[in-house]
Amino acid sequence: xxxxxxxxxxxxxxxxxxxxxxxxxxxxxxxxxxxxxxxxxxxxxxxxxxxxxxxxxxxxxxxxxxxxxxxxxxxxxxxxxxxxxxxxxxxxxxxxxxxxxxxxxxxxxxxxxxxxxxxxxxxxxxxxxxxxxxxxxxxxxxxxxxxxxxxxxxxxxxxxxxxxxxxxxxxxxxxxxxxxxxxxxxxxxxxxxxxxxxxxxxxxxxxxxxxxxxxxxxxxxxxxxxxxxxxxxxxxxxxxxxxxxxxxxxxxxxxxxxxxxxxxxxxxxxxxxxxxxxxxxxxxxxxxxxxxxxxxxxxxxxxxxxxxxxxxxxxxxxxxxxxxxxxxxxxxxxxxxxxxxxxxxxxxxxxxxxxxxxxxxxxxxxxxxxxxxxxxxxxxxxxxxxxxxxxxxxxxxxxxxxxxxxxxxxxxxxxxxxxxxxxxxxxxxxxxxxxxx
Numbered sequence: 001x002x003x004x005x006x007x008x009x010x011x012x013x014x015x016x017x018x019x020x021x022x023x024x025x026x027x028x029x030x031x032x033x034x035x036x037x038x039x040x041x042x043x044x045x046x047x048x049x050x051x052x053x054x055x056x057x058x059x060x061x062x063x064x065x066x067x068x069x070x071x072x073x074x075x076x077x078x079x080x081x082x083x084x085x086x087x088x089x090x091x092x093x094x095x096x097x098x099x100x101x102x103x104x105x106x107x108x109x110x111x112x113x114x115x116x117x118x119x120x121x122x123x124x125x126x127x128x129x130x131x132x133x134x135x136x137x138x139x140x141x142x143x144x145x146x147x148x149x150x151x152x153x154x155x156x157x158x159x160x161x162x163x164x165x166x167x168x169x170x171x172x173x174x175x176x177x178x179x180x181x182x183x184x185x186x187x188x189x190x191x192x193x194x195x196x197x198x199x200x201x202x203x204x205x206x207x208x209x210x211x212x213x214x215x216x217x218x219x220x221x222x223x224x225x226x227x228x229x230x231x232x233x234x235x236x237x238x239x240x241x242x243x244x245x246x247x248x249x250x251x252x253x254x255x256x257x258x259x260x261x262x263x264x265x266x267x268x269x270x271x272x273x274x275x276x277x278x279x280x281x282x283x284x285x286x287x288x289x290x291x292x293x294x295x296x297x298x299x300x301x302x303x304x305x306x307x308x309x310x311x312x313x314x315x316x317x318x319x320x321x322x323x324x325x326x327x328x329x330x331x332x333x334x335x336x337x338x339x340x341x342x343x344x345x346x347x348x349x350x351x352x353x354x355x356x357x358x359x360x361x362x363x364x365x366x367x368x369x370x371x372x373x374x375x376x377x378x379x380x381x382x383x384x385x386x387x388x389x390x391x392x393x394x395x396x397x398x399x400x401x402x403x404x405x406x407x408x409x410x411x412x413x414x415x416x417x418x419x420x421x422x423x424x425x426x427x428x429x430x431x432x433x434x435x436x437x
Contacts, residue, residue, distance in 0.1 A: 039119060040131065043085050047133040050083040051113045052435055054094065055137035058109030059433045062098075063139050063221055072096045075111055083113075090114040090130065105138035105436055136437040139221060142429020144198045145415050147172040148396045149427060151225055151377055155179045159201065163188035163404040164384070172415035173198035173215075175429075177222040180204070184218075187211070192403075197415075200429070221431045226397060227375050232310040232350055233341060236282050237261075240312060244284055249273040249298060264292040264322065267330070271298035279305045280342065283322055288313035293322030299331040306342040306372075307334070310350040321353035323379070324360040332362065336372025338421040344395070346372030353378040355399055370394045372421060383411075393419030395427070 057078035058071045075096050083089070095112040102108070111134070118128040147170060150159030159176030162168070162185075173196050178184040184203030193210060200217035207216060240261030245251070247262040249271035254260075259280045267273045275281060279302055285292035288311055294300075311319035324347060326332060336346040347370075349360065359380040362370070373395040374381055381398035393414050403411075416422030 040129065043087065043115065043117065044131050044133065046085045047083075047113050047115060047131055048135065050079055050085070051094075051111045051133040051135035052137070053082040054078045054113075055109050055111040055135040055435065056433055058096065058111065059107050059137045059139055060221075062107035062109065063431070063433065068098055071098075071109060075109070079113075085115055087115040087117045090116055099136065102138075104141050106140075106431070108136060108138040108436070110134070110136040110437075134437075135435060137433060138436045139431045139433055140436070142200075142217075142220070142432050144175075144200065144215075144217070144429035145172050145417060146175045146198075146200070146223065146427045146429070147394070147413055147415055148174040148401055149223060149226065150174075150176040150178065150185075150398060150401045152176065152178040152400050153222075155181075155203065157400065158183045158186050159400055160185040161188055161400070161402040161404075162186070162192045162194060163402065164192065166192045166194070166384070166403040166411075168193070168403060168411050168413070169195045170413035170415070171197055171418075172413065173200060175199075175220070175223050176201040176203070178203050182206075198429075217429075220429070221433060223427065223429075225377060226425065226427045227345065227348075227373070227377070230342070230345070230348070230375075232282070232308050232314060232348075234314055236280055236308065237284065237310060237312060237314055240282060240284055242312075243286055244292075244312075247273075253279075262292065263290075265294040265296075265300070267296050267298040267300055269297035269330075273298070273300055275300070275302040275305060277303035277305065278337075281305060281307045283307065283309050284312040285320055285322060288316045288319040291320035291322040294324050294326075296326045296330040296332065299333065301333045303335050304337050305334055306337060306345050307347045308342075308350070309348070309353070311352070317352060319350075319352055321350045323353075323358060324349070324362070324376075326362045328363045328384075330363070331368055333369045334372065335369075336421050344373055344416075344421040344425065345375050346370055347374050347376075349376045349379060351377045355379055359402070360398075371419070373397055393422065395422065397427075 054075045058075050061071045061074040093114045097110045099108040114132045116128050116130045152159040159178035160174055176185045180203040182204055184201035187208045195212040198215040199213050200220045202222050205216050205218040244261045244263045247265045249267050253275050261282045263286045283292045309322045313319045334346045336344050355378050359382045360376050362383045371393045376398040380400040382402045384404045417426040
């Protein structure tokens, strides 16, 4: 017996099998832990993605409604679409909270999720682990600057249209508040050429191969009306006569008058009407039932001025408001005031104007100069100037903005922060919703 054991001890055959048998528990354990780690990581990533998506959805709801009444319901609905672990959340989750504003971070929403599921291997030795994912999102300011703003709120309307042979070169951007998925902004001009810093929209955007735009920013949050607190002042209208006169190029302009009142303006072809400087020009119509507008066939000039299309009856919400009609080969040469109530606004249409696809036309020739904002919050601006100046501080803010025509030259516009009357109020980027923690 002892001899047999000595021979077996000295025999090396079968060592590999013995070693493999001895190492098998270690190999199985390593493989099991590796499989569990991969599974745990997958669940964690899927749960984190669901928390991120739910937090973003919650902020969008807060931004859209201005309150948190339905935010938790929005979070729940988003989780039904984006929680892909296949594991039910722990009973007390999701946990939704609303951290206070912190600096530029507004309308914050924090979402915490948890799941509990045994892992295939580890469950033989430990209880099922609880996997927790946390996410906080907020509305934060963008870092872009816009000089073309379409305030259109309806999804069936296009905010910005680039048509014809339009040529635009500006160091600022476009933004459309239209939430339309496919026509928030459109290119209707195959020969158009646009250079801008950014093209943003609340809805979807289509890329254009003949545009030089380094950044497209679809599904951004809407930008606020930069002049939303501006209305025609009663002090500017109350001094107008009960029956203000209509004006033509032959109308004498009182040099000392700070406010000029007319029922309407019509400058004939080839004629020039120089209003001087430091004026507020109020176009009122004759009464609440008549609209007073401006029709240009010739040239209208004014320095440090604001033209206001309004109505004498400021208390009537249905008062008629006139339009601006600038015909081809006419010229508007105007600069806005760099101080005061109407600072930076060159032409302002009363927001009581009705929107029935009405368009205010700026169809000037090659020497047109508008330094300031064209502000038409309730109607469309249609611009087809052939501007040749290299640093024109024109800002377009309208319900809708359309660039059209067959521009032989490029319209060049300078961003507001480089212009004297916009330096302290550039139109910043639409607020964006992003994860902050």
